[in-house]
Amino acid sequence: MPVSAAASASPPAPHEAAAPAAAPAAALAAIALRDLRRHFAGRGGVATKALDGVSLDVAAGEIFGIVGRSGAGKSTLIRCVNLLERPDSGEVRVLGEELLDLDGAALRDRRRRIGMVFQHFNLLSSRTVADNVGFPLEVAGVPRAERETRIREALALVGLADKAGAYPAQLSGGQKQRVGIARALAPRPRILLCDEATSALDPETTQEILALIKRLRDQLDLTVLLITHEMAVVKEICDRVAVMERGQVIETGRVFDVFTQPRHPTTRRFIADTIGHFIPPGTVARLPAPRPGEERRLLQVLFAGPNSTRAVISEASRRFALDLDIISGRIDEIAGEPFGLMALAAYGAPAQIDATTAWFAELGLTVTPVADPAAQTKAEAA
Numbered sequence: 001m002p003v004s005a006a007a008s009a010s011p012p013a014p015h016e017a018a019a020p021a022a023a024p025a026a027a028l029a030a031i032a033l034r035d036l037r038r039h040f041a042g043r044g045g046v047a048t049k050a051l052d053g054v055s056l057d058v059a060a061g062e063i064f065g066i067v068g069r070s071g072a073g074k075s076t077l078i079r080c081v082n083l084l085e086r087p088d089s090g091e092v093r094v095l096g097e098e099l100l101d102l103d104g105a106a107l108r109d110r111r112r113r114i115g116m117v118f119q120h121f122n123l124l125s126s127r128t129v130a131d132n133v134g135f136p137l138e139v140a141g142v143p144r145a146e147r148e149t150r151i152r153e154a155l156a157l158v159g160l161a162d163k164a165g166a167y168p169a170q171l172s173g174g175q176k177q178r179v180g181i182a183r184a185l186a187p188r189p190r191i192l193l194c195d196e197a198t199s200a201l202d203p204e205t206t207q208e209i210l211a212l213i214k215r216l217r218d219q220l221d222l223t224v225l226l227i228t229h230e231m232a233v234v235k236e237i238c239d240r241v242a243v244m245e246r247g248q249v250i251e252t253g254r255v256f257d258v259f260t261q262p263r264h265p266t267t268r269r270f271i272a273d274t275i276g277h278f279i280p281p282g283t284v285a286r287l288p289a290p291r292p293g294e295e296r297r298l299l300q301v302l303f304a305g306p307n308s309t310r311a312v313i314s315e316a317s318r319r320f321a322l323d324l325d326i327i328s329g330r331i332d333e334i335a336g337e338p339f340g341l342m343a344l345a346a347y348g349a350p351a352q353i354d355a356t357t358a359w360f361a362e363l364g365l366t367v368t369p370v371a372d373p374a375a376q377t378k379a380e381a382a
């Protein structure tokens with residue numbers, strides 16, 4: 001079925017967040033999933049809905065992350081893309097072709113365009129690095145001379161040209177994962193699926209492997225779909241992200257937009273875990289008390305884009321006749337774009353503080369109230 005015809009007949013992927021311009025048209029999607037459902041029979045006859053109507057488009061050349069807690073359905077979803085897992089219903093279009101319509105030799109052939117990298121590397125311990133990398137080629141019947149060329153090529157791509165004769169037990173975790181990636185690349189795929197590829201690695205090695213995946217995407221023009229339970233991985237390398245919960249995609253969009261303007265409470269929790277605690281409680285304890293008739297409110301302000309915060313804060317103090325103390329602040333980067341996170345203590349009449357937060361929102365700043373421990377203690381005493 002031609003992709004464009006199929007795309008016009010299918011519903012678009014739901015929950016697409018801001019910046020629709022960044023979302024691919026289904027016709028350009030390297031991977032287009034529509035309404036995927038996969039139920040597993042559970043104990044006592046209660047079915048687990050591992051996938052409960054998932055639709056997604058992954059554009060050619062992008063790194064797309066799927067994030068979710070354990071049991072959200074991520075593994076089931078990624079395994080549906082190469083039909084290691086067959087959905088009960090839905091559509092799995094990869095590189096313009098419906099895979100569910102294929103079987104036998106045709107399906108095996110199309111799967112060679114989809115490489116897969118695993119959390120625990122899945123290397124054969126009795127084989128050398130070169131023989132592990134060449135394994136999928138051997139299975140596909142690629143002649144020896146061609147195999148050797150491709151093995152050399154794949155090992156060079158991951159920086160392990162000198163380890164061809166080593167055995168997996170002689171390698172570090174990061175090197176084993178590089179072998180896993182070389183094995184996925186040996187058949188020269190167009191798509192790379194990464195199933196928690198860095199979850200078994202320490203933070204430094206994780207950074208190295210993520211940088212490698214990004215470089216390979218650029219160098220080979222790959223499309224990468226990765227699943228992870230860590231928003232930090234998404235923040236590091238993904239262009240777009242989908243957040244999954246209980247078999248459904250609950251939010252999707254450009255990584256920068258999802259981080260700076262999360263809409264779903266689960267996404268907010270994921271992001272809070274990544275950005276970390278922001279207002280040190282000791283600092284709050286040392287803040288002055290509000291004057292009579294005034295209120296003290298703690299606010300977290302996230303800003304992205306052109307507004308200079310310093311100018312915004314002094315302007316707000318003048319406009320709304322209130323004091324704004326900066327408690328802490330930092331600049332971070334998501335997908336190469338800077339954003340700032342600041343904690344403020346606002347002192348003034350409640351109506352003026354409300355007007356200030358409304359004005360900040362109008363300027364495109366994301367304002368989140370933070371519980372004031374002093375106010376809580378007072379309320380408890382009353």
Ligand SMILES: Nc1ncnc2c1ncn2[C@@H]1O[C@H](COP(=O)(O)OP(=O)(O)OP(=O)(O)O)[C@@H](O)[C@H]1O
Nearest residue numbers: 040041048050068069070071072073074075076077
């Ligand atoms: N083969 C299976 N048989 C029965 N239930 C399954 C099977 N595979 C997955 N499930 C169930 O489907 C749900 C989704 O599982 P899945 O592994 O896709 O989630 P996940 O987000 O990848 O979680 P994890 O990171 O823990 O693997 C879970 O409740 C899981 O127990």
